[in-house]
Amino acid sequence: MDLLEYQGKKLFARYGIPIPKGALWPEVPECAGPFVLKAQVATGKRGKRGGIRFADDRGAAGQTVQEMESLSFEGETAAAVYVEQCLDIDREIYLALAIDRDRRCPVLLASAEGGIDIEEAPADSLLRLPIDSFLGLRGFHIAAVARWLGVEGQTGEQLAEVVKALYSLMLSEDAELVEINPLVVSADGNVVAADAKVSLDDNAAFRRLPVEGASESSASRPSSFEQAVAEAGAVGIEIDPDGDIIAVVSGAGLMMATLDILCEAKLHVRAVVDLGGSVLAGGEVLGKVFQAVVAAGPRATFLNAYMHTALCDELARMMIEAQDIAPLEGRVLVRLKGRNSDVGRSLLSDQGFDVFEDLGPAIETLTQARELV
Template sequence: MKLLEYQGKALLARYGIATPIGALWPEVPDGPREFMVKAQIPSGKRGKAGAVRHAAVGEVEGIVEAMSTQQFGGLAVEKIYVEEYLDIVKELYLAVAVDREMGCHTIIFSSEGGSNIEEVADERILRIPIEPWLGFQPFHGTRLASFLGDAAAGQGLFRTAEALYSLALDQDAELVEINPLALVDGGLVAADAKAVLDDNAHFRHADWAGYARSRERSPLEESIAATGAVGVEVDPQGDVVAITSGAGLMMATLDLLVSAGQRVRAVIDLGGTVLSGSDGLEGVLAATALARPRVTFLNAFLQTAHCDIFARGLAEAHGKCPSGGSIIVRLKGRNAELGRECLAPLGFELHEDLGQAIEAVSKQRG
């Protein structure tokens, strides 16, 4: 469960982490003369998208009205948060995340936080795995402070990291992130907040009932979900949609397409829809058509289901809901040759080899 920024900041404040004075519109905090107006959507990079705006007192209402009608990354604005403007000396990055490979939480810190954190060189990022039986210890804080190289701010960083780790444990958080953790004249302040809570732990947290769930899916993802399939919008500017016969194959297909230089709008795992005949597939094709892809790539590798049955369902679905753009199909598995014979009259470009199919997608885009 992803919390919106204002919810994440309320959680940080419960653990003694300083946050700016703020309020949900139509309330405006008393005292400040300058504000940051922030669209509350479950998405990152809001600043670059125009979803975070600086405003003087008299400008807040106009910015709120304009922002309320916009979408950012395909997401409608749910709420708008107005908070005091901070005079930031330096932007840091601090997070606690579950590291599944190591089986523990890891503290992640960089002295170069802000909107370009993804571009920070790896040697400028400190990662400290925390042994579950040991927990956060003073030497962890000392290491953070030393990496920062600022003795005065180091003590505040020590306390903030310790509190953030406690929050992650208590709240069953998969990720809690402060970016930026702002160094201001009075110390460290969480200028932003991101929190992802483990839905499986909901039964342990009666207080979670107060969290208004954000609409985490884009309109395209919603339309795909309505068919029974699972879709993830990757790049709103992409022009390739990949439809696959399994979740693992979906991730592998995405990796191969991106490695080949493709911009992928969305990837779709058919799941049980792969066996539902033309009705289920028709819904998926209709949802895919909303993205107006130049290339629709169907990658089906069926080891238990029959490829020819799947192909007949796909042919019927396409007859009812023709897709725009080029369609490339990679079909492999039981009765794959019969399946390709079924699809051949439709004019699809057909392949059995995945590498050749990926290459065909690249050529179509050229």
């Protein structure tokens, strides 16, 4: 679950990380202007898309909020506008903790080049410190970060407390990512978290305190496509709302592999669907999945099934029934392999499906359809 900024900052405050005074519009923080207004969206680079603006007072803030509420960020409108006190900024630092799945441990990240252009910062400007999960955060980690950032004295002491608090938050809240960009060093040497990006593990929700507003956040809800697929008894994952292709696959492992191959072929993937246990639940159930796919409007649908124990001809009959319920539009390609796959491919071919036995030729056919790239 990806929290919105104001929700992340509520968590930060709970763990003692300094944050600016702020409130969700129409409330304003109890401080004199000027204010910074921030669109609450789950997408990145909002600052470069007009999602962060400034206002001298409440009156100017009201007019600016109306303009921001009409903006679209990768198809998403702002769930709210957060009004925050402006900070007297001397330096901007990047600081984060993330799960490194290759090392299988948390990694502490720090850069002296924080702010909206962090993605363009040189790779060697980012410090990466793996943290042993058994030993935890140690003093030498904090000292290394302070040296890398060139902070000392009062600022160094405050930085140390922020790093400790971030690590405590990650462990206690089962976070996959806690990021401050930027961590502001003010003119008087104090550090303040000017932004908050927090991603929590959904599977651990039962053992942590609720985050205020998270249940109402668009960032915590599945998309309309994902909801429709879930209601059909399958699992849908939206990759890019502007994509061209939806892949419907017969298992989670094959779904991930298919997505990797499609992306490697530089095909623009809209979403992927794992049929899971619904793969042989009947044509009516599969028809509901097809309805969700049709509603998403892909220019091509790729059905990829590799059946180890179930029969391919049974799946083929269900696909034909589902196609009668909700005809897939655009180009439809089917890769079918496994038990009785010859019979299944013959049935689908007779119904006009573009059918393949092996994955390679199917991907090549999609790649050659230049209008989809």
